Amino acid sequence: MSDVFVDREGELGILAEAWSARPSLVVVYGRRRVGKTRLLKEFMRGVNGVYYLSRLTDHSDNLRGLVAAVGRVVKGFGVGKEYVSIDALLRDVWGSGVELVVIDEFTYWVRVAPRVMSELQLFVDEFLPRTRMMLVLCGSLIGVMERDVLGGGAPLYGRRSFSIKVEPLKPWVLREFLPKYGPVERVATYAVFGGVPHYLRLVDDSVDLVENIERLIVRKGSPLKDEVEFMLREEFRNPSVYGRILRAIASGATTLGKIAEVAGIPRTHAIAYLDNLRRVGMVDRRNPLWGRKGTYVIRDYFMNFHYSVIERVRNLTELEMYEDAMREVRNALPNYLGRAFEEVVRDLLPILRRRGYVIPFTKVGKVLKKGVEVDLALVNEGTGEAQLIEVKWSKLKQQDITRCLRDLERKAEYLGFTKRFKCVKYLIVARESEGDEAVVTPTDLGL
Ligand SMILES: Nc1ncnc2c1ncn2[C@@H]1O[C@H](COP(=O)(O)OP(=O)(O)OP(=O)(O)O)[C@@H](O)[C@H]1O
Ligand SMILES: [Mg+2]
Structure with missing residues (x-):
């Protein structure tokens, strides 16, 4: 495929907001391979800054790596200097005029040198508020990011200004x-x-x-x-x-x-x-x-x-x-x-809703009762409407559809939907179908 960048408007929006709200600390995390680095790189097309990818080596090696990354943006930065803490280093980075610092795979650094967290805390507490800097910490170990970087009791607790959990793309x-x-x-x-x-x-x-x-x-x-x-x-x-x-x-x-x-x-x-x-x-x-x-x-x-x-x-x-x-x-x-x-x-419910295939709902869930199962039921207590959805990974003929709808109606009756709700609707989501109003397929949704 081409190198298009899809979706992520929301995430880019938060990054832009954090940029205009400087000084700011941004924590970006999410599943391995979900697109965190790419998101940050896309953001950095518009905003110049330092990008550093942490390594699983040790503290001083990571500090040297970060110095080198700054050196790519600010010629001659840190030449002949040996930093012993990220706090001291970031102070100098700000001093050299850099306004954006992105530290990727930060969890690697934390793992090899947990003290990087308390050093960062010092920087974030005492120095960052006096700057116009945006500091981004990114990592794919969700446990470490949530527990050690965002979690209660961790050094950076309460000091984050933005956090972005990057989720998998939608269908x-x-x-x-x-x-x-x-x-x-x-x-x-x-x-x-x-x-x-x-x-x-x-x-x-x-x-x-x-x-x-x-x-x-x-x-x-x-x-x-x-x-x-x-x-x-x-x-x-x-x-x-x-x-x-x-x-x-x-x-x-x-x-x-x-x-x-x-x-x-x-x-x-x-x-x-x-x-x-x-x-x-x-x-x-x-x-x-x-x-x-x-x-x-x-x-x-x-x-x-x-x-x-x-x-x-x-x-x-x-x-x-x-x-x-x-x-x-x-x-x-x-x-x-x-x-x-x-x-x-x-996962398709937002698009099914947008296209009007499903009712506006306040609650969604499976129904498993008295040995009867409904794949997905939507209810709206406010309007008194409900909708039962049957999901079928097969190609439905007209007679299958008729049978399926009759089943759903019987279930609605048996499970008390028809008594509890003013109006009960039905929908079948099928892989393929030979037509009918009550069915929707991936093709109908333009997937
Ligand atoms: N929104 C997107 N649209 C298109 N391609 C994307 C998008 N996000 C990521 N990619 C592509 O997917 C691949 C993985 O993305 P990326 O390296 O950013 O993931 P990551 O979350 O940083 O992974 P890791 O946890 O391994 O660091 C890259 O080839 C990237 O270009
Ligand atoms: Mg990455």
Whole structure:
């Protein structure tokens, strides 16, 4: 694909605001490969400044690296000087006329030299307020950024002025990355790779999804083969427990009790692990529309695919039996997409709403009651309206649609929607359809 930069207006807006509000401290964080560095580079096209990418070496090496980065903007900066703290260094940086300093992968620096945090605190407390400088700290270890940089009790607590959590891109930007695919293939690719721009850029849209999976994830030496393990290892001290929990969810355990049981860990521990997984955006908890019993889903599509499909063929791929492995992947894919499509439809709610396919709603959730399941229900207590949505990863004929709608109506009756709400509407979101008003497909949405 070309080198277009998509979306991120909101994030760029916050950066611009922080720039005009100088002095300011900005914390940018988000999942690995989600586009943090690119966002900052785009911002720096308009605003001149110092960019430094921290290294996993030691404190003095990082200080020297930062000096060199400043030297690229201010000729001769720091020549012959040896800094021992980032505080002293940043004071001189301001003194040399630099107004923007971006420190990327800051979590690496914190990891090798935790004291960089207290040195920064000194700078942020005592010196920054007297300047017109914007200082940006960026990192991909969400746990470290939230706990040590933003979190309570950490040195920089309460002193940040802006924080930007960079989220994966939304499904409606896929066209930009995969122009040769059709809407259905785009949605399927999203369900596998998620809205992570780095992954989407690796996808070759002149071959099909399965081939991309083989080339990017399955084969020995492929670029994303060890990505999930790497993320867990980087983010957590005991990655294998987290792996067990994710595996349990992927295998169909969705309630706390069931996840703890399948993963083989005490319930109380499972709560803490699940909270951590939620905090870093790998897992999410879904409250049902009615009742309290929440269920857990793997929120990160790429991880979900990894634990749902790729891990199951691990033995085969390790033996380099790729043909057999890919046959299994091909067989497992429709089932995976069927489940993941429900998540995609959730992500599509803003666009479904904008196009008028769904009602204005105040609450959304799955309904699981008396053995009956509704994929997604929207309700609006104010207007007394409700809408039940059925999600189908298949091609619907007119008779399927009729049957599906009748089912939804029966469920609405049985679950008490028709009694509780003045008006109940129905919608089917399907992969493809042979027409009818009550159905919407990726093609209709212009994905
Ligand atoms: N909004 C975007 N539009 C198009 N391409 C993007 C966008 N954001 C990022 N990319 C591309 O995706 C790739 C990964 O982005 P980037 O390196 O910025 O991610 P990152 O969050 O800094 O990753 P890491 O955690 O590995 O540092 C790059 O090739 C980048 O050009
Ligand atoms: Mg980066």
